[in-house]
Amino acid sequence: MSEGTGMAPILPRDPASLPEELPRGAEIPEDHDPLAAGVLMAHQLDWIEDESDLKTAEKGRRTGVTYAEALDDTLIAAKKKSEGGQNVFYIGDTKDKGREFIGYVAHFARIVAGELARIEDFMFEDEREDGSSKFISAYRIRFSSGCRVEALSSRPENIRGLQGVVVIDEAAFHKDVRAVLDAVNALLIWGGKIRVISTHNGVLNPFNELIREAKAGKTPFKVHFIPFKKAVENGLFRRVCLITGKTWSAEAEVEWEEKIRSSYGPRTSAMEQELDAIPSEAEGAALTRVQIEACMEGGIPIVRWSLPDAFKNYPEHVRKAECKAFCERELKPLLGALDPRRPHYLGQDFARKGDASDILVAATDAMLTRRTQFIVEMRNVPFDQQRDVLYYVGDGLPRFSGAALDATGNGAYLAEKAVQRWGERALEVKFTVEWYRVNSPPYIEAFADRTMVLPRHEDVLRDHQALAYVKGIIKVPDDMRYKGADGFERHGDTAIAGVLMWHASTLGPVEYGYTPAPRVGSEQPGDWLFPENQSAERSIW
Incomplete structure (x- = not known):
């Protein structure tokens, strides 16, 4: 064993069996003296x-x-x-x-x-x-x-x-x-x-x-x-x-x-x-740090929910109770503070394990600027609980006008459930070269026009720095991974959610001519989702 290392090198082969000449490094003269005057x-x-x-x-x-x-x-x-x-x-x-x-x-x-x-x-x-x-x-x-x-x-x-x-x-x-x-x-x-x-x-x-x-x-x-x-x-x-x-x-x-x-x-x-020794933004970076930071504001909440692996095996009633508590504690105040006069949109980049699953909610103001209202970031959250969080957010948005969801791979389940719940207001997006070609450039242009507002946070900055030109289209390179502020890996998660939200917002709101029934027991958005406040057939709990 190496002294105190816990690592044991195997003894070398008999020196006589070694090649006569092993690599000597760069081509330097035999008499080259590194300590001679003027060498270093x-x-x-x-x-x-x-x-x-x-x-x-x-x-x-x-x-x-x-x-x-x-x-x-x-x-x-x-x-x-x-x-x-x-x-x-x-x-x-x-x-x-x-x-x-x-x-x-x-x-x-x-x-x-x-x-x-x-x-x-x-x-x-x-x-x-x-x-x-x-x-x-x-x-x-x-x-x-x-x-x-x-x-x-x-x-x-x-x-x-x-x-x-x-x-x-x-x-x-x-x-x-x-x-x-x-x-x-x-x-x-x-x-x-x-x-x-x-x-x-x-x-x-x-x-x-x-x-x-x-x-x-x-x-x-x-x-x-x-x-x-x-x-x-x-x-x-x-x-x-x-x-x-x-x-x-x-x-x-x-x-x-x-x-x-x-x-x-x-x-x-x-x-x-x-x-x-100047680090590149990325190979063909789509956005510079200066552009991104110019479109950031402080005070925009980022709500994170991370769960242990064992949570997926908890009894269903326990998982539902935990999810309900999270939504009421973290999301209910945010939904209640939204401007009821403004259209709201959301985009979700789905992930089950590894990367983060991000829901970015934005509202359009009178100048057609999309202002992020909050971001919900989930890690290792089971499918059912991600669905319940998504329902809670979408159902609680004032003038909820559109959603675009990652339907690639495992995200297809959640995107399909969103369409079933919200009809044509929700879009199932399967990422293709053509989809990126059409939908990424408008999002990038929004940073030049300053018509997009993001939370001022290092993770959001890095996610958007990850957007790059890959064979002529703007996306996050498949092999790009980096650590976030919480120490976990990221893959442009909020940036992809932002592109999806922008896409949903460009399609125009879906308006319905009806008068909603009054909420029971509270005027706070989201309250009517719970069983005690509504009929069982619409309950997610």
């Missing part, structure tokens, strides 16, 4: 000299941070533990990155530490909390100090079991970077250090969230901002010339940088993200 750039020196327990590099492509980290890790592992030496675990986003990193360490071990380090190819045993194991291909270098550097080809599930210096490279491109970042904090308990290095991968990526939180002082990470331009100013092209044998000149440097930037063509957002 200023930002590389700053990175190495920063001994913070938590530090992160927000960088452009090929700015030499991984190189500097490999040198620092070599120096750390070469020390005896009594002198501050530690084991180092490098976790890249690809196997090739691990091969490159361990190649750097092998070179630096020979040149700087005077050790003829041999790269061992072995299988790392990732012992999970449930007792099972997964084997990860890895490379290792042992130092005479007793410490080692290991480069893993993929992220271990039990990352908390690692102890020492943990380096997460290209963190924004890991499959589950949030889980990685959540786990590594446990390493600090026993004196470990964490280095998070990455270019950006969109504003919604957890790496960008880490950077924002660190800059706001919410986390103790020390942030190093290293865009490509800074690296060039610090001598990056001079180092390229040194390695390739070219002659440096100021003119050649300008031409080289322009050539690299022009290779992105018209994809300026991609170029700015990869080189200038």
Whole structure:
């Protein structure tokens, strides 16, 4: 077992059976000395000299941070533990990155530490909390100090079991970077250090969230901002010339940088993200943060209802009672405060598990602006209770003029029940390329015209930032997932509900020529839904 890690690496194969030459990383001369005068750039020196327990590099492509980290890790592992030496675990986003990193360490071990380090190819045993194991291909270098550097080809599930210096490279491109970042904090308990290095991968990526939180002082990470331009100013092209044998000149440097930037063509957002460390709104983002925030107002309620898995197995009368209590406690006051003179519409993006199931209610004012009145967000709520909440909201809306509901997949049940209850005021929407092509652009235009008003909330902002051009249509990309304020995954939930609501509002209200019977016992919207206040045939309880 690794000391205190709970993770046991399998012993390597007989060294004699290893390939004669394992990967050495980037092509660098055999006599290349990283500590020679003028080799390390200023930002590389700053990175190495920063001994913070938590530090992160927000960088452009090929700015030499991984190189500097490999040198620092070599120096750390070469020390005896009594002198501050530690084991180092490098976790890249690809196997090739691990091969490159361990190649750097092998070179630096020979040149700087005077050790003829041999790269061992072995299988790392990732012992999970449930007792099972997964084997990860890895490379290792042992130092005479007793410490080692290991480069893993993929992220271990039990990352908390690692102890020492943990380096997460290209963190924004890991499959589950949030889980990685959540786990590594446990390493600090026993004196470990964490280095998070990455270019950006969109504003919604957890790496960008880490950077924002660190800059706001919410986390103790020390942030190093290293865009490509800074690296060039610090001598990056001079180092390229040194390695390739070219002659440096100021003119050649300008031409080289322009050539690299022009290779992105018209994809300026991609170029700015990869080189200038400016996170892209998204690939072909439909809305900017500025546009969305300009259409937000404070004080608009967001009501959340989250239930445990066991709730679906509760007796029916218990589930109904819980739902009734939720509606009366949370929704009744909101419905009672609505303007009875204004038409009201709703859109629902359905989800049963995983994502949120959102109902967005809006009213049109005299200027035809759709103003969100409130949002109901449900997680892990059974079908029947989602139906009852939907009925409660829709039946309680003054001048309820239209609803559009996600009828894709499991949402088809709820959408069908809505049509059965409300007739032609409700629309069953099956998302297709053609539906998005026709209905998404008007919603996006509403933000330019400022005829849409949303709650001022981080989750709503991110949901709308997720709207992007995908093969010519505006939608939330299928593979886009990010964490909300409650720590659960989101998939543009309120944005999709908003598009549905907008669609319903453009079809015009359905008016009926009748005089409603007076409510019994109360003038509050929603009261007449309960059995004690109405006939059993209309009761949802």
